[in-house]
Amino acid sequence: MxxxxxxxxxxxxxxxxxxxxxxxxxxxxxxxxxxxxxxxxxxxxxxxxxxxxxxxxxxxxxxxxxxxxxxxxxxxxxxxxxxxxxxxxxxxxxxxxxxxxxxxxxxxxxxxxxxxxxxxxxxxxxxxxxxxxxxxxxxxxxxxxxxxxxxxxxxxxxxxxxxxxxxxxxxxxxxRRTPRYDILDRMWSCPDNGCTLYDARHGTHVLLPRLRRGVPTCGLHGLELTDDGPRPLIVQLKLLLDGECVERFTCRGETEVPVGRAPSTGISLEPWLSSKEITLVSRHHFSLTLKNGGLWVRDHSTNGTKIAAENGSETRLVPGREYPVKPSDRIMCSPRIALARSGRRFPTELAMDYSRVTSAGGATPTSRIDSH
Ligand SMILES: [Zn+2]
CATH class of the missing domain: 3.40.50 (Rossmann fold)
Known part of the structure; x- marks a missing residue:
C-alpha cells in the first residue's frame, strides 16, 4: 500500500x-x-x-x-x-x-x-x-x-x-479573500534551526506551507516561513499505452526535454514501441519545456504530433511551433502512445480558472444540498 x-x-x-x-x-x-x-x-x-x-x-x-x-x-x-x-x-x-x-x-x-x-x-x-x-x-x-x-x-x-x-x-x-496560489511558486524555510519540513534542498520530503491569517507558517513551530526564492517548476508525466499508464517521468527546470524513439538525452520511448511504431516515431519526436508557469510542446517529428483534448478534439501540431499543454491534454505520437500530465495544475492555471469563475459572478448553482 x-x-x-x-x-x-x-x-x-x-x-x-x-x-x-x-x-x-x-x-x-x-x-x-x-x-x-x-x-x-x-x-x-x-x-x-x-x-x-x-x-x-x-x-x-x-x-x-x-x-x-x-x-x-x-x-x-x-x-x-x-x-x-x-x-x-x-x-x-x-x-x-x-x-x-x-x-x-x-x-x-x-x-x-x-x-x-x-x-x-x-x-x-x-x-x-x-x-x-x-x-x-x-x-x-x-x-x-x-x-x-x-x-x-x-x-x-x-x-x-x-x-x-x-x-x-x-x-x-x-x-482570506483571494486564494494564495503564489505560495506554490516559492520555496520556503522555517527559521527554527534544523527544521526542514518545507526546505526543498535539505528535507527528505517537502510540505506545502500552512497558511495562518494568509501568512505561510510552519505547522510544527508556528513560525512565519522565510521566502527562499522561486521554486523550480516540476511536472509529473505519465506515459500511456492504449490509455494505460506504463511509466512516470518528472520534468523539471526550464530546459527543453526531448522525447522520442531514441533522443540523445530526455525521455526514450523505445522500450514501449511495437515493430510498426519504430518506423512511425522519430528519434526526437517532440520536446517539452516548462516555462511561463506552464508546460509547452514542440513537434520535431516526421509523422507528426497531436494534442488530444478532454472533449475528444485533436490538434495536429505545426512543426517547430510551441503549444501549451493543459492538465487534461494528451500528447500523442502514435495512435497507441500518449503522454499525459498528472492531476496537479500550475499556479497560473489555477489563477486563470479562479478569475474565470469570479468574473462570471460566481459558480453556477447546480443543486442545493440539505443541511443535516
Ligand atoms: Zn519549523
Missing part, C-alpha cells in the same frame, strides 16, 4: 482525506476505522485510472492516531508511515486538505462536503470536478465517484462555520 503514498504533494495524483475515507459506522452505530478501506480505495483508483502506480497524498487528523479508533496493527502501521513522511498529520485535516487542493488543483477524495468552509474557499460552491467519494457497491467492491458539492446557502455556511470554529478551538482566525 505504501508504494502508492506520496511523500511529496508535487508527485501525487490525488489528495486523500484519510480519516474520512477509512472510517465507517458498525451495526451498533459506533465509529470504526480500518486501513483495509484505504487498500480498497487504492485498488479502485488503480483500476479506474488505468495506472498501477497511482499516487495519493494522505492527510489525517491527529485524533486518528489515538488508541481505540483503529485496530492496533493499523494504528502502528499508520504511525510508521507518519514517521516516514507518507501521511501528513494535522490538528485540522479539513483545513489542510482545502489549502492543498486550492494550491495544487489536485482532486480530493472525501465524503465530506466542507459546508463550513464555503466562505473562505469560494471555489467549493457548485464545484463538480474536484471532489470524489468512495462507494461500496452491492457486490462489496469499492468505486470512486465524482461529487457535486452543491451550493450551500449563506445562513447554512455560517452555522456550519461556527460549528467548525468550535471544533478547531479558535485555531484559525481571519478570512
Amino acid at each position: 505504501s508504494d502508492h503514498c506520496a511523500r511529496d504533494v508535487f508527485s501525487a495524483d490525488f489528495l486523500v482525506d484519510l480519516s474520512n475515507v477509512i472510517r465507517t459506522r458498525d451495526s451498533r452505530g459506533r465509529v470504526r476505522g480500518s486501513l483495509t478501506r484505504l487498500e480498497r480505495l487504492l485498488n479502485a483508483l488503480v483500476s479506474r485510472e488505468n495506472d498501477p502506480g497511482v499516487q495519493v497524498y494522505l492527510v489525517a487528523d491527529q485524533s486518528l492516531f489515538a488508541r481505540g479508533l483503529l485496530p492496533e496493527a493499523d494504528r502502528r502501521q499508520l504511525t510508521a508511515w507518519r514517521r516516514e513522511g507518507l501521511v501528513e498529520a494535522v490538528d485540522d485535516a479539513d483545513e489542510r486538505l482545502l489549502e492543498l487542493a486550492e494550491a495544487t488543483g489536485l482532486p480530493v477524495i472525501s465524503a465530506d462536503r466542507f459546508r463550513g468552509h464555503r466562505t473562505e474557499y469560494g471555489w467549493l460552491q457548485g464545484n463538480t470536478h474536484q471532489f470524489q467519494e468512495p462507494h461500496v457497491d452491492a457486490d462489496g467492491g469499492m468505486t470512486v465517484r465524482p461529487v457535486d458539492m452543491g451550493v450551500v446557502a449563506e445562513w447554512q455556511i455560517s452555522r456550519h462555520a461556527e460549528q467548525d470554529q468550535l471544533k478547531k478551538q479558535g485555531l484559525l482566525a481571519g478570512r
Whole structure:
C-alpha cells in the first residue's frame, strides 16, 4: 500500500482525506476505522485510472492516531508511515486538505462536503470536478465517484462555520479573500534551526506551507516561513499505452526535454514501441519545456504530433511551433502512445480558472444540498 503514498504533494495524483475515507459506522452505530478501506480505495483508483502506480497524498487528523479508533496493527502501521513522511498529520485535516487542493488543483477524495468552509474557499460552491467519494457497491467492491458539492446557502455556511470554529478551538482566525496560489511558486524555510519540513534542498520530503491569517507558517513551530526564492517548476508525466499508464517521468527546470524513439538525452520511448511504431516515431519526436508557469510542446517529428483534448478534439501540431499543454491534454505520437500530465495544475492555471469563475459572478448553482 505504501508504494502508492506520496511523500511529496508535487508527485501525487490525488489528495486523500484519510480519516474520512477509512472510517465507517458498525451495526451498533459506533465509529470504526480500518486501513483495509484505504487498500480498497487504492485498488479502485488503480483500476479506474488505468495506472498501477497511482499516487495519493494522505492527510489525517491527529485524533486518528489515538488508541481505540483503529485496530492496533493499523494504528502502528499508520504511525510508521507518519514517521516516514507518507501521511501528513494535522490538528485540522479539513483545513489542510482545502489549502492543498486550492494550491495544487489536485482532486480530493472525501465524503465530506466542507459546508463550513464555503466562505473562505469560494471555489467549493457548485464545484463538480474536484471532489470524489468512495462507494461500496452491492457486490462489496469499492468505486470512486465524482461529487457535486452543491451550493450551500449563506445562513447554512455560517452555522456550519461556527460549528467548525468550535471544533478547531479558535485555531484559525481571519478570512482570506483571494486564494494564495503564489505560495506554490516559492520555496520556503522555517527559521527554527534544523527544521526542514518545507526546505526543498535539505528535507527528505517537502510540505506545502500552512497558511495562518494568509501568512505561510510552519505547522510544527508556528513560525512565519522565510521566502527562499522561486521554486523550480516540476511536472509529473505519465506515459500511456492504449490509455494505460506504463511509466512516470518528472520534468523539471526550464530546459527543453526531448522525447522520442531514441533522443540523445530526455525521455526514450523505445522500450514501449511495437515493430510498426519504430518506423512511425522519430528519434526526437517532440520536446517539452516548462516555462511561463506552464508546460509547452514542440513537434520535431516526421509523422507528426497531436494534442488530444478532454472533449475528444485533436490538434495536429505545426512543426517547430510551441503549444501549451493543459492538465487534461494528451500528447500523442502514435495512435497507441500518449503522454499525459498528472492531476496537479500550475499556479497560473489555477489563477486563470479562479478569475474565470469570479468574473462570471460566481459558480453556477447546480443543486442545493440539505443541511443535516
Ligand atoms: Zn519549523
